[in-house]
Amino acid sequence: MEAIAALLIEFHYSKEEILLAYINDVFLAQSGKRAVHGFGMGAQHFFGTSVSNLETDQIALLVGMLKGPSLYNPRRNPNNATNRRNLVLGILQKRRHINSSALEEYKSRELRVVSPNFRSETKYPAFHDLVRLELRENYEDSELRTQGLKIQTNLDPVLQDSLENNIKKTKAQLVKKYGDKLMDLEGAAMAVDISTGEIKAVVGSSNPSKFGFNRSINAIRPIGSLVKPFIYLTALNKYDEYNLTTILDDSKLSIKSGGEIWEPNNFDKQFHGKIPLHVALWQSYNIASARLGMQLGYDSVQEIFKKLGIDKSIERYPSLFIGSFEMSPFDVIQSYQTIAADGFYSPLRSIRDIKNLMGDIDLSYPYKIEQRIRPEPVHLLKFAMQQTFISGTARGYPRKTIESWQAGGKTGTSDDQRDSWFVGFAGDLLVLVWLGFDDNRPTPLTGRSGALEVWKNFINDIEPSSVDKSRLPRIKYVWTDKKDGLISGEKCKNSLLVPFIIGTEPNTMPSVRSKCASKPKRNKSDVMQKLKKVFEEGQG
Amino acid sequence: MSNLKLIILFLALYILFSCASNQNKIYVSSDSISVSEFSSSVELLISDTNFLEGEILKINAKNPSVQRILVSSDNYLREGKLIQANSELERALRISKKEGAIYLRLAHLRHVQGLLDESKSFASKALLIKEISSWERLLLNVYLKRPI
Numbered sequence: 001m002e003a004i005a006a007l008l009i010e011f012h013y014s015k016e017e018i019l020l021a022y023i024n025d026v027f028l029a030q031s032g033k034r035a036v037h038g039f040g041m042g043a044q045h046f047f048g049t050s051v052s053n054l055e056t057d058q059i060a061l062l063v064g065m066l067k068g069p070s071l072y073n074p075r076r077n078p079n080n081a082t083n084r085r086n087l088v089l090g091i092l093q094k095r096r097h098i099n100s101s102a103l104e105e106y107k108s109r110e111l112r113v114v115s116p117n118f119r120s121e122t123k124y125p126a127f128h129d130l131v132r133l134e135l136r137e138n139y140e141d142s143e144l145r146t147q148g149l150k151i152q153t154n155l156d157p158v159l160q161d162s163l164e165n166n167i168k169k170t171k172a173q174l175v176k177k178y179g180d181k182l183m184d185l186e187g188a189a190m191a192v193d194i195s196t197g198e199i200k201a202v203v204g205s206s207n208p209s210k211f212g213f214n215r216s217i218n219a220i221r222p223i224g225s226l227v228k229p230f231i232y233l234t235a236l237n238k239y240d241e242y243n244l245t246t247i248l249d250d251s252k253l254s255i256k257s258g259g260e261i262w263e264p265n266n267f268d269k270q271f272h273g274k275i276p277l278h279v280a281l282w283q284s285y286n287i288a289s290a291r292l293g294m295q296l297g298y299d300s301v302q303e304i305f306k307k308l309g310i311d312k313s314i315e316r317y318p319s320l321f322i323g324s325f326e327m328s329p330f331d332v333i334q335s336y337q338t339i340a341a342d343g344f345y346s347p348l349r350s351i352r353d354i355k356n357l358m359g360d361i362d363l364s365y366p367y368k369i370e371q372r373i374r375p376e377p378v379h380l381l382k383f384a385m386q387q388t389f390i391s392g393t394a395r396g397y398p399r400k401t402i403e404s405w406q407a408g409g410k411t412g413t414s415d416d417q418r419d420s421w422f423v424g425f426a427g428d429l430l431v432l433v434w435l436g437f438d439d440n441r442p443t444p445l446t447g448r449s450g451a452l453e454v455w456k457n458f459i460n461d462i463e464p465s466s467v468d469k470s471r472l473p474r475i476k477y478v479w480t481d482k483k484d485g486l487i488s489g490e491k492c493k494n495s496l497l498v499p500f501i502i503g504t505e506p507n508t509m510p511s512v513r514s515k516c517a518s519k520p521k522r523n524k525s526d527v528m529q530k531l532k533k534v535f536e537e538g539q540g
Numbered sequence: 541m542s543n544l545k546l547i548i549l550f551l552a553l554y555i556l557f558s559c560a561s562n563q564n565k566i567y568v569s570s571d572s573i574s575v576s577e578f579s580s581s582v583e584l585l586i587s588d589t590n591f592l593e594g595e596i597l598k599i600n601a602k603n604p605s606v607q608r609i610l611v612s613s614d615n616y617l618r619e620g621k622l623i624q625a626n627s628e629l630e631r632a633l634r635i636s637k638k639e640g641a642i643y644l645r646l647a648h649l650r651h652v653q654g655l656l657d658e659s660k661s662f663a664s665k666a667l668l669i670k671e672i673s674s675w676e677r678l679l680l681n682v683y684l685k686r687p688i
Contacts (some may be wrong), residue, residue, distance in 0.1 A: 470670070471669065
């Protein structure tokens, strides 16, 4: 059978084509779980460079390995490999491809094989994993090895390097602060373009250059309070029933669930009574969120999960509403992409297009978009997420900076602080960070003290561009009170300018605020005019 | 000599007049069209894809780098190379996301590709951009209303 196949190949292809296919496909080594096929990958694996940069002695070494990739492996059997290389060099000299002095020069050289720790296959293994996953949907392994395809990705090396450096840098800062117990701390992070869903950077480990378990796609962890924006969006999407100042109840809650009494607590172990919906979100209050989730019902919440791209069905326990739900970092950032993009879902993609040997596009991965939720309810949610930076669990940035980036975010901490999460959008980018231990033991970190630190270091490093507010004619801003949610004024204490979908804004104002709410707004020109008047009077 | 001056004066006036009339063409506001004229224009835009395409390809980007890419994308579109046209539009988006001209072309391209829901989504998304003109807004609305 093999003989027939060989004859057929001989009949259909020239010797050069057969040799080309062979040297692109032949097995050369094993790197962990990955097989190294072809001279291109072999050059990367053993010399850390592309095949076009290899010198004659290095090519001779790869050619020599064909007889026995294991026996002549330059790392494991350097003496065998040297002898074999010199044999190939001798043949080259006999066939007059090199002269005798070059032969002696090449023979005297060391093997110059890079260490196995060198990032020989790819500089960015976690990103590479995503590319491979996407490719598998459309190509067979053999096609990828033999067709000489050119794959153009969305990787942004500047963002990727910065994300890698900042996860390492922040881990070092945390180890310094909390001690050696964080030496094994692991992490994952991703940065994506909000509008287009292009994946710009991916980190799958706190040692990002290392091959192995890629936590950005494979670590399925409880998402803690990152679930809350999904619950609040479910409410805000029912805009005839809920708005940002709808009053929620954050008093003690006891529920019988699965034969046990479930009593959720807030992080600060306090109850906060009646509070407006937006405050409950940016302060990340558990009890108010659990009550809201139960009011909305599992079906409504599941529907929003689906719109955000979460296909996994939810377990019907009330603890779902405060974060027992488990997801991978990749799935979390996909669901937040729809929120950051004003309700427009775009599947995340690491590949732009694939070109064949002739340079023609073989397959493209175009920008896809689907409006899943109306932009107005999402705008309200994004407002509350912006407050997270201004007054909530991620405070610390100047208000002007947050407003110019149109930034918003959410911290997440799972039970016993086993997982520290932060997801936030700023400028054109949506960035997610997860920190935790692989064996699931508790950390001393919250979302704020851990993952947010990585996010901040990264964002400060790349300085996002400022973006305009979306044009939403159906949105109206009204001064409201941060405690009772009713109408207030700019001059009143505890007031905040809050967006509403027109027709849903509050229409009552307590009489105690009528005086401060009616005070006219004093602007700069008024002050200047008064000063001018005083000055003129003084002169007169 | 005086004849030459007269010719130069005439030419200068002619150039000035042409510029002024061109400017009028660029800054046509929807308010200046009568209601009947307006609705018949919209009907034509909705029903005649070629006419609509012609109008869309006239929309220029404010950013010169984006505009250069749009020219290339338009050429691909005219040649029927839709994948390449899309590739160029995505390149343009990487430079600026504030240009209605890019989203209009994306909405149109998806319509040509038969991806009608996506075409509508691109139009809806572009309507959230603050800086787009009323003419761009009108053209985007055409994609929201075009029959499937």
